[in-house]
Amino acid sequence: MDTFWDWFWLMVWWFCFIAYLILLFHIVADLFRDRGLNGWLKALWIVALIVLPFLAALVYVIGRGKGMADRSAEAAVQAKQATDEYIRQAAGSGRSAADDIAQAKALYDAGVVDEREYARLKEKALT
Numbered sequence: 001m002d003t004f005w006d007w008f009w010l011m012v013w014w015f016c017f018i019a020y021l022i023l024l025f026h027i028v029a030d031l032f033r034d035r036g037l038n039g040w041l042k043a044l045w046i047v048a049l050i051v052l053p054f055l056a057a058l059v060y061v062i063g064r065g066k067g068m069a070d071r072s073a074e075a076a077v078q079a080k081q082a083t084d085e086y087i088r089q090a091a092g093s094g095r096s097a098a099d100d101i102a103q104a105k106a107l108y109d110a111g112v113v114d115e116r117e118y119a120r121l122k123e124k125a126l127t
Contacts, residue, residue, distance in 0.1 A: 020057070024049065027060050030068045033075060100125035
């Protein structure tokens, strides 16, 4: 019969194992994100993570941890910029109805559009 402590230690070991897997995924993602590291060194790190997983992960985090954090922050900034750009693009040009009406008025004053077309542009800007 299993005791409480058997289950407790099982949960602790599962937690450590999952935390280690997450660390490995972060290390591998960082390896592929690092443009300053050539392919052979990336392959060497991957082999080290397979052959001596705990030691290699510990050495990687100690030796390259600051760069890992910098690359992660840079990737987050780039993702935010891409998201903001997409939102701006999806939301439209960011122009207000007053800007659209002023542009339509300039076209009308220049004689590019007639009065009926100007009224249509103005109505479109207001809706």
